[in-house]
Amino acid sequence: MTDNRDSDTLTLVDNSFGRLPDHLLIEIFIRLPVSEWAQISCVKKQWASLFLGECLWQAALMRTFPSASQAKRRFAALYVGKHIFALDNDIDEIVGHTYLFLKEQLELSNMPPPSGILHGTIIDQFITCGKSRDVAHELASQIWLAVLDNLEENQHTFLLLKRLALEGDVFLPFPYSRSIKVQWRVFEKLFTDFRDCFDQADYYDVLAIAKNKFQPIPSAWFKVQRCTSNSL
Numbered sequence: 001m002t003d004n005r006d007s008d009t010l011t012l013v014d015n016s017f018g019r020l021p022d023h024l025l026i027e028i029f030i031r032l033p034v035s036e037w038a039q040i041s042c043v044k045k046q047w048a049s050l051f052l053g054e055c056l057w058q059a060a061l062m063r064t065f066p067s068a069s070q071a072k073r074r075f076a077a078l079y080v081g082k083h084i085f086a087l088d089n090d091i092d093e094i095v096g097h098t099y100l101f102l103k104e105q106l107e108l109s110n111m112p113p114p115s116g117i118l119h120g121t122i123i124d125q126f127i128t129c130g131k132s133r134d135v136a137h138e139l140a141s142q143i144w145l146a147v148l149d150n151l152e153e154n155q156h157t158f159l160l161l162k163r164l165a166l167e168g169d170v171f172l173p174f175p176y177s178r179s180i181k182v183q184w185r186v187f188e189k190l191f192t193d194f195r196d197c198f199d200q201a202d203y204y205d206v207l208a209i210a211k212n213k214f215q216p217i218p219s220a221w222f223k224v225q226r227c228t229s230n231s232l
Contacts, residue, residue, distance in 0.1 A: 022046075022050060022055070023055075025046075025047065025050060026050060026055060026056045026059050027059070029047075029050065029051075029056060030056065030059050030060040030063050031063075034079065037051060054072065057072040057075055060075060073097075073100075074093070076096065076100060077093050077094075077096030077097040077099075077100055078092065078093050078096055079096065080095070080096035080099050080100065081093055081094075081095045081096035081099075082096075084096075084099065084146055084150075085099075085142065085146065091129070091131070091139070094125070094126070094129060095139060095142075095143065098122055098125060098126075098139075098143055099143050099146060099147060102118060102122065102143060102144070102147050103147045103150065103151075105118060106147060106151065106160055107151065107152070107156070107157075112160070114167060115164055115167060115178065116167075116170055116172065116176070116178070119140060119144070119176065119178055120172075120176050122136075122139075122140040122143065123136050123137065123140055123175050123176055126139055126140065133174065133175045134175070136175050137174065137175035137179070140175070140179075141179035141181055141182055144178075144179070144182040144185075145181065145182060145185055148161075148182070148185050148186065148189060149185075153193055153194070155197070157194075158190075158194045158197045161186055161189055161190050161194065162190065162202065162206065164186045165186050165187055165190060165206050165209060165210075166205070166206065166209065183213060184214065187206070187209075187210045187213075187214070187217075187221070188221075190206060191206075191207075191210070191218075191220070191221035192220065192221075195223065203223065207221070207222075
């Protein structure tokens, strides 16, 4: 008997909630954590369509950042600046936009521009915004590191990281030279997250480049050589 009452109550709540107009649903959804939006959008086709439209993103943007006037892209940039970089100042939005730009260039393109061009573009943007060369270089480095840490672990990312590792060193004046921290992270991810993706020739080519760039290199970057009966 109790089970039937509970079922009837849930059905009544579901029906009542389902009859709410879109603008009220949007007001409810934008008050829920962003991390739950993907799960919520899977409940009903009607709800999924709300998350695909501009109205919900515009409402979320205006609630979270009242001074903002654009929708989905600007909300994403402001969210990145605040939550990935913990910024809360005049530079948070431009950092967010730059992060999204770099991530898209690296993830979505089969042949992204050379890293030097991407890095120089980022540096020029911050200098144009009035930042010093030192600040521009540090912000660019932070963005590169964040993007590298948030790339999906798949074949495309492995090939991308290998391409970045194999890029020849080109002398560029500060601040256009890539940070040593960024170069280190490329090799670190290759030799830890993607070590099993290498064939033998590529592994030793990339390892040789790492040895030329960094001294010493971590022992964890070396593949463990298995003993065989022929080697004993």
